[in-house]
Amino acid sequence: MIALLKELAPEVFNIDTRHGKFKCSISYVRRFVQVQLQRSIWKATRAAQKIPKDAPDLCRASFCRQALAICDHQIPAALRVNIDQAQCVLMNTCGRTYEVKNSKQVICIGKEEKRAFTILVGVSASGVALPFQAIWKGKSTGSLPSRSAPRYAEAEKLGF
Numbered sequence: 001m002i003a004l005l006k007e008l009a010p011e012v013f014n015i016d017t018r019h020g021k022f023k024c025s026i027s028y029v030r031r032f033v034q035v036q037l038q039r040s041i042w043k044a045t046r047a048a049q050k051i052p053k054d055a056p057d058l059c060r061a062s063f064c065r066q067a068l069a070i071c072d073h074q075i076p077a078a079l080r081v082n083i084d085q086a087q088c089v090l091m092n093t094c095g096r097t098y099e100v101k102n103s104k105q106v107i108c109i110g111k112e113e114k115r116a117f118t119i120l121v122g123v124s125a126s127g128v129a130l131p132f133q134a135i136w137k138g139k140s141t142g143s144l145p146s147r148s149a150p151r152y153a154e155a156e157k158l159g160f
Contacts, residue, residue: 039098077125
């Protein structure tokens with residue numbers, strides 16, 4: 001909004017108000033959107049992931065399988081690794097958008113699209129933290145670097 005005002009009506013920032021010069025504050029933008037545009041903030045919803053009812057049994061079975069494999073094959077602690085992954089969002093759409101007040105359907109463009117990568121972290125049972133691994137995957141050429149990007153040829157030669 002500030003960029004549009006600076007481009008289309010820069011004189012607005014010279015207007016004196018009872019609090020000094022005009023500022024495009026968060027409260028001003030919120031009020032403008034609600035009153036002038038007749039919009040309110042909406043959140044898209046979805047079901048939360050649930051813990052399975054038999055989670056304790058699944059954990060016990062996993063523990064027993066691991067203990068048996070460690071014992072039978074004498075697997076050292078350095079080779080027993082616990083890993084976890086987390087999604088690192090580069091562009092968050094957050095599932096919120098402005099829509100006309102009292103709308104029945106709220107369409108959120110880009111909600112199904114993600115701009116993110118997965119970071120994998122791990123630690124061995126011997127206490128050694130493994131280096132992070134960043135996992136990038138895309139389904140279109142838009143997720144890949146441009147062929148004209150610096151050092152692209154070198155990255156391709158190395159198999160990235």
